[in-house]
Amino acid sequence: MNASSGLIIGAARSGSGKTSVTIGLLRAFKRRGLRVRGAKSGPDYIDPGFHAAATGLPGVNLDSWAMAPSLVSALLKQSTAEADMLIVESAMGLFDGIRSDPGRSGAASDLARRFGLPVLLVLDVSGQSQTAAAVAKGFAVYDPAVRIAGVVLNRVGSERHRRLAADAIEALGLPVVGAIMRDPRMTMPERHLGLVQASEYEALEEFIGRMADVMEASLDLDRIAALAQPVAPEVGDYGHMLPPPGQRVALAQDAAFTFLYPHLAGHWRSAGAEIVPFSPLADQGPSDDCDVCWMPGGYPELHAGRLAAAENFRAAMTGFAETRPVHGECGGFMVLGEELEDAEGRTHRMLGLLGHSTSFARRKMNLGYRQARILADCPVGLAGALIRGHEFHYAQVTRPGSDEPLVDIADGLGTPIGASGARRGHVTGTFFHAIARG
Incomplete structure (x- = not known):
């Protein structure tokens, strides 16, 4: 070989x-x-x-x-x-x-x-x-x-x-x-x-x-x-990579929040950013010396009761979001909302930093590549940027709330799906997982 x-x-x-x-x-x-x-x-x-x-x-x-x-x-x-x-x-x-x-x-x-x-x-x-x-x-x-x-x-x-x-x-x-x-x-x-x-x-x-x-x-x-x-790939570049969302990135990381692409974490570090993990399930909040908080996807629906009871996590997130950006993808987006209904139909109070509620009991699979046009500056990118990624979840939004949408979504073929996600103050989120810039 x-x-x-x-x-x-x-x-x-x-x-x-x-x-x-x-x-x-x-x-x-x-x-x-x-x-x-x-x-x-x-x-x-x-x-x-x-x-x-x-x-x-x-x-x-x-x-x-x-x-x-x-x-x-x-x-x-x-x-x-x-x-x-x-x-x-x-x-x-x-x-x-x-x-x-x-x-x-x-x-x-x-x-x-x-x-x-x-x-x-x-x-x-x-x-x-x-x-x-x-x-x-x-x-x-x-x-x-x-x-x-x-x-x-x-x-x-x-x-x-x-x-x-x-x-x-x-x-x-x-x-x-x-x-x-x-x-x-x-x-x-x-x-x-x-x-x-x-x-x-x-x-x-x-x-x-x-x-x-x-x-x-x-x-x-x-x-x-x-x-x-x-393997002899031609010379490439990282111009389409998502840049670090901040210099010090507070990253939710435990059994409920795991879905961060390795290429993103690796690039953020190589670009000079420091990733500072914290565990919401251990009732931890983002470190106060970070300048942005990223809530990745994962399985919050399996841990909704513990997340609802994590009062220090709730208080720390609320305080952080008063002055600094917080972004949630998929499971992170669900936790940023008002309520999460688990598979057994039990409703749990979430962070309430965004106004929507979601349900895992009323399941509907959403799966496919997505193209997202960002409507306002956020940790994923600047307004007007096109981001490629995907959705894969079974949860549904049961109450949309009154927040402004974060992105306009199209499927992988470019067929419009419509406005998606939410933004309020420094807090943004969407079911869409970002992979790279379009």
Whole structure:
């Protein structure tokens, strides 16, 4: 394997086993003494946490829709400069994205095509045998610029099952580099926004070690390492990155507030900002020597009672917001409002710094890329700026309140959705997660 090499872990759909394979391979290659790093295509907060835990190096998102090509290049170059091997985990299916400009669909295949990254295809072969070869061939010929370099069979039922599927695939000229037997211990627990976060695992190291043990026993690591190709991204820049919202950023950070993209935190620090974490669940407020407070998304609906009872947190936030900017994204936006109704229908008093109320009991999934035009200066950017990002939540606004909106939202195709978010005094918030400047 060459230094600074990379490959993509792809599949036909979510739930095929990409994350388990990626985590296991990251740790298995680390055991071999490699500096290995994980990346995730698309707007995913959770998997980069597992990648970081498996490697000891920060995860990174590489989103071909939300990030300008120059920013993707810069992040890819930075990631490979700090590692011997980069393993990119695809979001959803390998070719799943949105209709957009060429190379900007958000699909992992954009990265494969642009940077010449080979794809290791994970096929869930439960309920099929030779038919897996038809699926593999479809991937191999669908886009000639995306090279399927090898196949991993997942959820194999027996040696005969493995042989039938592997022989049919290898007859096409596609190498099968291993097979993973069905094992309920390989299933990763999930909740409404996807996988349970790495920080919530009580036995995280044990789990990652088990994934690595399975990959070492089931896959040919030497062949997989040989499939990886040198990564040589063109020169990029960070011009489309969101600048630090302040010099000292008070960041809500605990089990209720976790969804801050690694590339944002890394860039803020490299630009000279200091991130000062505090825990609302521990009844802490933002440090008074900070000049801005950022409330990221997460799972406040699971901790609404504790947040409602955190009187020091409430008082500190109220005092901070009198003189300095406070911004909330998604879960943070919910906590800045008047009330939050949890899944059991219990209503909890929130901070009341904005006038809306939200409900998780009356669930409706909101999912997709978003383009946001900022209507007033805020920590995300200046009025008139266009920001790309996404929404992914099940909560609904039950009472909108009377605050002015913060952004005009369009979907990933540019279709207007309307005014969104809220602003009052120094306080702003929206369900929209910002990824990069448009």
